[in-house]
Ligand SMILES: Cc1ncc(C[n+]2csc(CCOP(=O)(O)OP(=O)(O)O)c2C)c(N)n1
Ligand code: SF4
């Protein structure tokens with residue numbers, strides 16, 4: 001592998017993430033996936049919103065846009081439609097993608113526009129101090145739910161599937177090699193690809209929910225997830241499945257849009 005330094009902007013280091021934050025593992029795996037695929041940095045646009053997770057766009061030496069909380073997919077849609085030949089990656093926090101950005105998420109999936117939506121799911125608003133998110137889960141503690149959260153959570157995989165995403169996968173920061181393989185598939189997929197990555201926020205979700213330190217949270221991912229369709233899942237349905245749930249060919253939005261333009265131009269002849 002080429003040096004990680006070839007892919008990062010050293011001038012923005014040290015990074016802002018807390019010790020033990022899972023977002024750094026996502027950065028490393030993402031760079032590894034890009035390197036293994038031999039992608040050119042010049043062909044990649046990373047678009048992010050706001051959040052600890054969204055800071056990842058500042059650290060990579062691609063074309064990058066650091067935009068508004070919840071609006072990364074809207075900006076990314078504009079970029080992709082104007083330059084469809086570029087590869088667009090959209091890392092988002094769980095709040096960014098599914099609270100304020102939930103509407104953009106389902107419609108980008110429905111359109112099947114070719115880009116990779118990476119949901120860095122730490123089940124909390126990390127950047128703003130540990131408020132609960134739509135992925136925190138019933139009964140979990142947060143700074144805004146000191147007596148227990150009464151909101152039920154989304155299943156990102158089921159939501160993405162139902163909304164029409166043509167590639168849907170889930171992994172965790174404990175399973176970094178699997179994360180690299182899944183990201184490689186997602187980056188080369190011709191359609192809207194959703195990769196949910198369960199990641200740890202020891203500072204807020206971990207502390208509020210008495211999950212211990214970062215290694216304990218990684219251990220939790222190890223013990224509480226299982227490959228799709230495993231025997232362990234049959235024995236223990238509460239296990240969270242990891243792997244690729246959907247990988248299908250489906251008309252892609254930019255390609256279809258070009259055809260509309262062609263039809264319209266013919267009509268004017
Ligand atoms: C329009 C708008 N609303 C709210 C905020 C405040 N805000 C910034 S980041 C954030 C949530 C971050 O949580 P998440 O997206 O899960 O990312 P994390 O920090 O956990 O990685 C919020 C509410 C904002 N910047 N802009
Ligand atoms: S607050 Fe949480 S998500 Fe944000 S950098 Fe710290 S550990 Fe990571």
Ligand SMILES: [Mg+2]
Pocket residue numbers: 093094095120121122123124125126133
């Ligand atoms: Mg979060």
